[in-house]
Amino acid sequence: MQHNKRAVATGVALLSAIALAGCSAGGTTDSGTDAAACAPSEGDVTLEFTSWIPGIEDVVDMWNEENSDIQVAVQTGPNGNSGTYKSFFSQLEAGNAPDLGQIEYDALSSFRVQDGLENLAACEEVVAAEADFIPWTWGQVTLGTSDGVFGIPQDSGPMALFYRSDLFEQNGIEVPTTWEEFKEAAVKVREAGGYITNFSTGDINQFAGFVWQANGDWFTNDGDAWTVDLTGDASTQVADYWQELLDEDLVSTYPAWTEEWNNAYNSGAVWGWNSAVWGANSISSGAPDTAGKWSVAPAPQWEAGGQSSGNWGGSSIAVFKGTDHLYEATKFALWLNTSEEALTALNTSANIYPATTEGLSLPSLQEGVEFYGGQKIYDVFAEAAEQVNPDFVWGPTMTQTYADVSDGFQRAVTGQGTLLEALEKAQASTISTLEAQGIPVAE
Amino acid sequence: MSMLTRTRGATADDLAPARSRGARESIFSRGAALLVMGVFTLYFVVPIWWLFIASTKDRGDLLTTPALWFAEWNFFTNVGDLISYGDGIYFRWLLNSIGYAVVGALLATVFAAMCGYALAKYRFPGRELFFNVVLGGVLVPATALALPLFLLFSQVNLTNTYWAVLLPSIVSPFGVYLSRIYAASSVPDELIEAGRIDGAGEVRTFFTVSVRLMTPALVTVFLFQFVSIWNNFFLPLIMLRSAELFPITYGLYSWNTQLNQIPELRTYVLTGSFLSIVPLIVAFLLLQRFWRNGLGSGSVK
Numbered sequence: 001m002q003h004n005k006r007a008v009a010t011g012v013a014l015l016s017a018i019a020l021a022g023c024s025a026g027g028t029t030d031s032g033t034d035a036a037a038c039a040p041s042e043g044d045v046t047l048e049f050t051s052w053i054p055g056i057e058d059v060v061d062m063w064n065e066e067n068s069d070i071q072v073a074v075q076t077g078p079n080g081n082s083g084t085y086k087s088f089f090s091q092l093e094a095g096n097a098p099d100l101g102q103i104e105y106d107a108l109s110s111f112r113v114q115d116g117l118e119n120l121a122a123c124e125e126v127v128a129a130e131a132d133f134i135p136w137t138w139g140q141v142t143l144g145t146s147d148g149v150f151g152i153p154q155d156s157g158p159m160a161l162f163y164r165s166d167l168f169e170q171n172g173i174e175v176p177t178t179w180e181e182f183k184e185a186a187v188k189v190r191e192a193g194g195y196i197t198n199f200s201t202g203d204i205n206q207f208a209g210f211v212w213q214a215n216g217d218w219f220t221n222d223g224d225a226w227t228v229d230l231t232g233d234a235s236t237q238v239a240d241y242w243q244e245l246l247d248e249d250l251v252s253t254y255p256a257w258t259e260e261w262n263n264a265y266n267s268g269a270v271w272g273w274n275s276a277v278w279g280a281n282s283i284s285s286g287a288p289d290t291a292g293k294w295s296v297a298p299a300p301q302w303e304a305g306g307q308s309s310g311n312w313g314g315s316s317i318a319v320f321k322g323t324d325h326l327y328e329a330t331k332f333a334l335w336l337n338t339s340e341e342a343l344t345a346l347n348t349s350a351n352i353y354p355a356t357t358e359g360l361s362l363p364s365l366q367e368g369v370e371f372y373g374g375q376k377i378y379d380v381f382a383e384a385a386e387q388v389n390p391d392f393v394w395g396p397t398m399t400q401t402y403a404d405v406s407d408g409f410q411r412a413v414t415g416q417g418t419l420l421e422a423l424e425k426a427q428a429s430t431i432s433t434l435e436a437q438g439i440p441v442a443e
Numbered sequence: 444m445s446m447l448t449r450t451r452g453a454t455a456d457d458l459a460p461a462r463s464r465g466a467r468e469s470i471f472s473r474g475a476a477l478l479v480m481g482v483f484t485l486y487f488v489v490p491i492w493w494l495f496i497a498s499t500k501d502r503g504d505l506l507t508t509p510a511l512w513f514a515e516w517n518f519f520t521n522v523g524d525l526i527s528y529g530d531g532i533y534f535r536w537l538l539n540s541i542g543y544a545v546v547g548a549l550l551a552t553v554f555a556a557m558c559g560y561a562l563a564k565y566r567f568p569g570r571e572l573f574f575n576v577v578l579g580g581v582l583v584p585a586t587a588l589a590l591p592l593f594l595l596f597s598q599v600n601l602t603n604t605y606w607a608v609l610l611p612s613i614v615s616p617f618g619v620y621l622s623r624i625y626a627a628s629s630v631p632d633e634l635i636e637a638g639r640i641d642g643a644g645e646v647r648t649f650f651t652v653s654v655r656l657m658t659p660a661l662v663t664v665f666l667f668q669f670v671s672i673w674n675n676f677f678l679p680l681i682m683l684r685s686a687e688l689f690p691i692t693y694g695l696y697s698w699n700t701q702l703n704q705i706p707e708l709r710t711y712v713l714t715g716s717f718l719s720i721v722p723l724i725v726a727f728l729l730l731q732r733f734w735r736n737g738l739g740s741g742s743v744k
Contacts, residue, residue, distance in 0.1 A: 050684060052697065054705045075603070075684035079700035083680045090590055090681055094597030098684070257702060262506050278704070285706025288503040350704050 038123035038327050044068070045328045048098035050075040051317075052084055055349035059342055063335060070328045072100075080104050080315075081399070088320070092116045097320035099329045103151060104315040105140040106205070109219075109396040111318065112143055112150055113439055118319040120149040123330045132338050136390035137355035141316050144221045144393045151316030152333040153355035155346075157276030158384035159209050159310045162283055164271040165295035165373065167194065175297045179241060182300040186250040194271045195252040198264070199242060201409035202255045204402045205312050206274070207419075210238045212392045213310030214302055219395040225442035226395060226434060230405075230427040231420070237302075239419040246413060253413045262286035274299065276312035277353045277381040284371040292370065296377040298384060309384035311392075314355065353381065360385060397433045404429050491720070498714040502707065521714040524707075533715055535687055536694040540673060541722060542605075543690055547612030548669040555615045555664050559622020560653055564635060574623065580616030585671075589681045596682065607682035608690065612672045618664035625660035626653065662733045669726055691719045 049060065049072050060072050075098060077084040085107055091097040092114065103111060111117050120126040126149055130138050137153035161176075168175060168185075171192045176182035186196040200206040211218065216234025220227045229235070245251045252270050254261040264270045265287035273279055283294060299309050317333040319326060336342050343359045346352035354360065360382040368374040395401060408422020434441045493510055499518040500508065508514035525533050562574050592611055596602045601610075630653045638648035654661070679693040686694070695715050698708045 052701060054698075054701050054708070076686045076697065077684060078680075078697040082696075082700040087681060087684065090593050091597075091602075094594050094602070096597050096600075096602065259506070266506050281704070281706065285502070285702075285709070286506070289507055 038120075038330070040327045041325050044071070045325050046071045046073055047100060047325060047329055047332060048073050048075060049100040049317075049332070050077065050084065050088070050098045051102040052077055052079050053102065053346070053350045053352065056346075058349060059336070059345045062341060062345065063332060067332075070332060072332055080107060085110075088116070089114070092320065092322075095322060097322060099323040099325055100317055100319055100333060102154070102315055103318045104313070105153075106208075106394040106398045108141065108150055108316060108318065109143055109394050110398065113396040113437075116321050117150045118321055118323060118326055118329075119147075120152070120319060120326075120330050121147055123327060125334060126152070126330050129334055129338065132356045132358065134355055134357055134360075134385050134388075136311065136388040136392070137314065139390040139392070140314065140394075144391075145223065151318035152330070152337050154315050154317055154337050155313075155352045156355045156385055156388075157209075157278055157311050157313035157353065158381050158388055159213065159274060159276050159312050160299050160380050160384050161197075161297045162273045162275055162279060162294055163196075163297060164268065164290065164293055166293040167192070167268065167271050175295075176300050177298070178304050178306075179300045179302055183241075183245065183250070186245060187248075189271050190248075190250050194269060195250070195264075196270075197251050197272045197274050198256070198261065198270050199246065199251045199253050199413075200256055201253055201413050202406055204405045204409070207238070207242070207405070207409070209276070209310035209312040210242070210274070211235050211310075212389060213299060213308050214238050215308070215389055217392065218401075219393045221393060222442065225440035227442045228395065228427060228430050228434070230401070230423045230430065235423055236420060239423055243412070243419045246419070257282065257286070266290060277378070277384075278313060278351060280369065280372070280377060281351050292373050294372050295375055296372060296380045298380055307387050308389070309387040311388045353378075395430065395434070396439060397430060397437065400433045401426055401430045494713060494717045494720075498710075498717040500710075502710050505709070505713075518714075521710055522718070525711045525714045525718075528711055529686075532686055532694070533691075533711070536689050536691040537719065537722070539688065540690040540692070540719070543608050543612060544669050544672040547609055547672045548665050550613040551615040551618055551668040552661050552665045554613060555618025555668075556622050556626075556654060556657060556661055557649070558619045559624075560626045560630070560649060560657070562619070562623045563626035564630065564632070564653075577616050577619045580614075581620060585611075585675065586677045589677045592678070593681045602682055603684045603688065605688060608675075608679055608688075611678060612668070612675070615664060615668050618668060621660050621664055622657065625657055629660075630656045658733065662730055666727070666730055670723065673723060691715070695719065 047070065051074065056076070057074050060074050064071050077087060080103065084101075085103070088097060088101055088103075088111070092111075097116070108117075129152070130149075133153050134156060137156050141149055141151040141153055143150055163175060165175075167173075167189075171188065173185050173188045173192075174181065176185045182196070189196040208218065211234055214234040214237060216229075216232055216238070218228070218230055218232075218235070220229070242251070246253070252264060254264050254270075265273075265283060266289050268290065273283065275282070280296070284291070301308060317336060319329045319333070323329055336346075337354070338356050338359075340358075340362065343352075343354045343356070344362055344364055347354065347362060347364050353365075354362065360378075365378040365382070366376065368376050369378075404426035405422055408417060408425055409419060411417050412419050412422055431441050489511070496511060496513060497505060498521055499516055500514050501517045501520070504514035504517075558577075562570060562577075588611070593602060596607050601607050634652055634656075635648055638652055643651070673690075674692060675690070676692050676696065679688075679690055680696075683689055683693065686697075689697070695712050698715070699712050702709055702712075
């Protein structure tokens with residue numbers, strides 16, 4: 001799903017710019033002053049909800065059956081960056097946005113700076129729900145503010161290491177627990193004719209996940225202005241590390257989810273993948289011939305014995321500005337993302353990995369997975385989910401940042417420039433994009 | 444053989460080189476032409492062949508067997524799965540596409556014909572200005588208009604309805620241009636005069652006489668518009684939110700973006716894409732007859 005991101009990225013960036021130009025002032029700083037009152041509406045309510053999760057209709061039907069006074073009509077479309085965000089922006093511009101919409105964490109800020117989201121902190125139930133969620137997922141929807149909640153976390157993507165346990169064993173290679181060991185293992189895997197992992201140049205979220213794990217902060221927002229730090233110590237460390245692996249031809253760089261990527265995994269050319277919980281599904285669907293030969297280990301650490309994990313992906317349900325039914329919308333969003341029935345249904349129909357603490361112990365997540373040799377892989381991810389740094393914040397112009405980093409990474413892979421240079425360029429262009437959109441930047 | 448014997452003949456010395464060179468050249472150029480055509484045919488047919496092959500395989504075979512040859516025959520299973528997935532939404536999309544494309548292209552053709560005919564056959568102030576504006580319309584990419592159209596349609600609450608895709612589709616500046624050019628050259632003024640003298644109204648003359656003369660151009664306009672509506676992607680993307688209104692292209696695209704969540708969609712997207720080109724092929728085969736006839740009769744004049 002991610003590989004067509006960039007094709008649309010330019011379009012989204014353009015449209016965002018148009019949409020933003022339409023908004024009089026960016027409105028980055030006012031938090032919740034104009035929040036609609038969170039009171040129940042009179043009479044029956046029908047909410048519009050846009051989501052691209054396959055099978056979401058069936059989950060919503062469960063809600064509709066139990067709540068005749070709050071009916072939810074589902075609208076659908078392609079995955080967010082592939083088009084649905086574009087629709088959201090034009091609908092906001094036209095003033096006919098749906099009541100609720102699915103927005104990935106990394107896009108939430110863009111909607112917020114364009115004043116497209118209701119502050120859900122006006123609703124007591126939302127504030128009270130904070131305790132139900134894994135801390136870092138809540139951090140993703142508060143967007144670094146102390147009095148704002150701009151969505152209800154839906155799913156998360158804690159990262160771990162998928163690897164071919166059969167090949168590792170046959171070649172006597174230990175499963176790496178630190179990044180140093182990971183590199184040593186990478187050398188051995190290469191000697192045995194494989195690649196230890198696939199480094200994503202198209203989907204920068206993987207790299208961001210590595211930086212996140214290393215406690216890096218790409219963006220901070222002090223309430224007045226944004227600080228951009230794509231080249232901080234953590235980023236530099238991670239970039240240099242992967243640069244080495246690339247220079248020594250120790251990792252492959254297939255674009256994810258393409259036929260060649262599938263083939264590389266299916267044929268055993270690549271032996272592992274540093275990916276998120278949903279990656280389990282990508283591998284099992286992309287490499288069906290390797291069933292039973294995979295395992296999952298915790299992510300390699302920077303320090304021996306460390307316990308830190310990154311995150312790749314995840315989304316929230318946000319309420320769009322202009323809704324007349326804030327109370328009902330949050331009630332539904334909370335049900336969708338905290339109730340066991342909804343979470344179970346979402347997990348079985350669309351492999352959604354819940355963002356609530358209780359959700360991690362869903363019965364469907366306690367079973368051994370056949371494809372992974374019967375390993376209870378979700379135990380690894382449940383542990384990883386608790387180890388994600390809660391303070392990582394996404395900037396409001398991520399589409400542009402991703403596009404720039406990705407361009408640079410792709411050049412780096414062909415030997416022109418380095419990963420770090422790509423980050424430096426993206427740093428500069430992110431700042432100028434923010435400034436061009438009238439979003440204050442701290443120097 | 445005959446060539447060889449001829450070149451041996453002393454009397455034919457002068458002619459022979461020229462002839463043989465000519466013959467050789469024609470074989471060479473015909474071969475080159477065939478080669479170029481062959482390459483292009485392959486270029487266009489291979490993807491379709493690939494798509495066909497892919498839609499006959501199950502998900503496992505898709506990745507593990509040669510891409511251009513059959514593995515286990517699962518075509519009908521795939522089609523069955525495709526039809527049943529999501530309460531048969533796929534056929535809804537197919538019908539939508541046919542509806543948008545047939546109705547849209549028909550209306551677009553009628554309007555373009557009337558407009559082009561009027562521009563060619565009537566003199567009125569501002570005619571050239573009007574025509575130039577229409578010509579300008581040819582240059583504006585449909586993508587650039589999608590967002591403004593969305594804002595307009597929002598004002599009148601028409602977004603997320605059939606009308607949102609249908610209304611913009613009935614406008615074809617290129618059709619107007621083609622109709623004008625064709626009407627000017629193929630509908631003689633004398634014929635219209637004759638019609639008037641015989642007492643036919645302008646509308647009747649248009650529909651009974653002129654339209655028939657313009658048929659080849661109109662079939663072209665219809666085909667162009669049909670294909671462009673069928674392939675139109677950005678407009679539905681901007682306008683539509685309800686899955687039951689999607690045309691096939693947009694529906695398949697939205698499935699395709701969800702592959703890594705729901706892997707079985709890969710088979711559905713492939714099978715669905717293959718089935719979705721069938722109506723286009725049918726439309727072409729059906730209309731090609733008129734088209735060729737029309738072009739032929741035009742050239743004889």
